[in-house]
Amino acid sequence: MAGDRFVGPAPLSVLVDALKRLPGVGAKSAQRMAYHLLQHDPHGARMLGQALGDAVDRLRHCARCNTFTESEICETCASPRRDASLLCVVETPADQNMIEASHSYNGLYFVLMGRLSPLEGVGPNEIGFDRLLARATDGQVREVILATNFTTEGETTAHYLAELLRAQGLGVTRLARGVPAGSELEYVDAGTIAWALMDRRAP
Amino acid sequence: MAGDRFVGPAPLSVLVDALKRLPGVGAKSAQRMAYHLLQHDPHGARMLGQALGDAVDRLRHCARCNTFTESEICETCASPRRDASLLCVVETPADQNMIEASHSYNGLYFVLMGRLSPLEGVGPNEIGFDRLLARATDGQVREVILATNFTTEGETTAHYLAELLRAQGLGVTRLARGVPAGSELEYVDAGTIAWALMDRRAP
Numbered sequence: 162m163a164g165d166r167f168v169g170p171a172p173l174s175v176l177v178d179a180l181k182r183l184p185g186v187g188a189k190s191a192q193r194m195a196y197h198l199l200q201h202d203p204h205g206a207r208m209l210g211q212a213l214g215d216a217v218d219r220l221r222h223c224a225r226c227n228t229f230t231e232s233e234i235c236e237t238c239a240s241p242r243r244d245a246s247l248l249c250v251v252e253t254p255a256d257q258n259m260i261e262a263s264h265s266y267n268g269l270y271f272v273l274m275g276r277l278s279p280l281e282g283v284g285p286n287e288i289g290f291d292r293l294l295a296r297a298t299d300g301q302v303r304e305v306i307l308a309t310n311f312t313t314e315g316e317t318t319a320h321y322l323a324e325l326l327r328a329q330g331l332g333v334t335r336l337a338r339g340v341p342a343g344s345e346l347e348y349v350d351a352g353t354i355a356w357a358l359m360d361r362r363a364p
Numbered sequence: 365m366a367g368d369r370f371v372g373p374a375p376l377s378v379l380v381d382a383l384k385r386l387p388g389v390g391a392k393s394a395q396r397m398a399y400h401l402l403q404h405d406p407h408g409a410r411m412l413g414q415a416l417g418d419a420v421d422r423l424r425h426c427a428r429c430n431t432f433t434e435s436e437i438c439e440t441c442a443s444p445r446r447d448a449s450l451l452c453v454v455e456t457p458a459d460q461n462m463i464e465a466s467h468s469y470n471g472l473y474f475v476l477m478g479r480l481s482p483l484e485g486v487g488p489n490e491i492g493f494d495r496l497l498a499r500a501t502d503g504q505v506r507e508v509i510l511a512t513n514f515t516t517e518g519e520t521t522a523h524y525l526a527e528l529l530r531a532q533g534l535g536v537t538r539l540a541r542g543v544p545a546g547s548e549l550e551y552v553d554a555g556t557i558a559w560a561l562m563d564r565r566a567p
C-alpha cells in the first residue's frame with residue numbers, strides 16, 4: 162500500500178525503520194509504536210533506547226551453557242547446588258525459564274539459541290552443535306535431556322541431537338509427550354491424544 | 365503463567381521490561397524481541413537505541429498542524445503551494461500520509477494525535493480541540509474536512525467537531541462513505557452497502 166511508505170521528518174522515519182527490525186513488527190505497527198512513544202511515552206522511549214545499548218554492551222554468551230550473561234559463566238552454571246550429571250538442551254532462554262518455573266529440575270542447561278530449520282537455511286553449523294558436543298562430553302554429564310519444542314523443527318533438532326550424542330555414549334532422553342495437566346480430553350487435539358495413547362503407562 | 369515472569373541477567377530483564385512499553389507488545393513478544401536483537405541483530409539494537417533518543421530529542425509538534433516536525437512549522441504548513449482555505453482533520457500522521465498518497469488533496473492539515481474515546485477517558489481537553497479551533501478560525505480556512513476514521517470513536521469525534529466548527533460559521537464536510545475502489549460487492553460488508561445506497565448519486 163502506498164500509505165505504508167513512511168513520509169515524515171528524518172528522526173521519525175529513522176525511528177520507524179529501526180522499529181521494523183523488531184521481529185513481527187511491520188510498517189504499520191512500527192508507525193503506531195513511534196507515534197505512541199513520541200506522543201504518550203517519551204520517557205519510555207528514552208528508557209528503551211538506554212536499555213538496548215546497555216544490553217548489547219554488557220551481555221555475552223555463557224561459556225558453558227550459551228545463555229546470555231554478564232559474566233564469563235552464568236549464575237546457574239556456576240552454582241554448586243546443581244547436578245552436573247544432567248544437561249537439559251533448550252532452544253531459548255525463555256524455555257529454560259519455563260523449566261525452572263516448574264521447580265522439578267536441578268541439573269544444568271545448554272541453550273541452543275535456535276533450532277534446525279533447513280527451510281530457513283539453519284543447519285548444525287549455524288546452531289553451533291560443536292559447542293554443545295564439547296559441553297556434553299566434559300566427563301561429568303551422564304544424561305542429556307532434549308527439551309526442544311514439540312514443533313516440526315524442534316523435533317528435527319531433537320532427532321539430530323539424539324544421534325549425535327548417543328554416538329558419544331551419552332544417555333539421551335526427551336521430555337514426555339502427553340495430555341497437558343488440567344486438560345479436558347474434549348479440548349485436547351487428536352495428535353496429542355494419539356501420543357498419549359502410544360506412551361500410555363501404569364497409573 | 366509462571367514463565368511470563370522473566371528471570372535473567374539485569375541488562376536483559378531491563379530490556380525486556382522496556383520493550384513491554386511498546387503498544388501491542390506483551391511479555392512473550394518482548395522476550396522474543398530481546399533474544400532476536402541480542403542473538404541476530406546487535407547492530408539493529410544499537411540503531412534503534414540511537415533512533416529512540418534522537419526522535420525524542422529532535423521532534424516536536426508543528427505549531428500550526430500539530431504533526432511531528434523538527435522545525436517550528438512543518439514543511440507542509442510552510443509550503444506556499446498549499447490551499448490555505450482547506451483544512452483536513454486527521455487522527456494520526458499515518459492518516460495524513462494516506463491522504464497525501466492519494467494525490468487528490470492540496471489543502472492543509474490538522475493532526476489530532478488521537479480521537480475522542482469516553483471509555484478510555486479521552487475527552488475534548490485531552491485531544492486539545494482548543495488548538496484546532498484556534499487554527500480553524502485563523503480567517504483563511506473556509507472549509508474543514510473531517511477525515512477521522514470511520515470507527516465508532518472516529519465518528520464520535522467527527523460529530524463533535526462538526527458541531528464545534530459549524531458554530532464558528534465554518535463550512536464542515538466529511539469524507540464520503542461508500543464501496544471501496546476495486547471492490548466486488550459480494551465481499552463488501554452490509555453496513556458499507558447500506559451507506560452506499562443511502563448516499564447514492566448520479567453516475
Ligand SMILES: [Zn+2]
Nearest residue numbers: 223226235238
Ligand atoms: Zn551458563
Ligand SMILES: [Zn+2]
Nearest residue numbers: 426429438441
Ligand atoms: Zn504543520
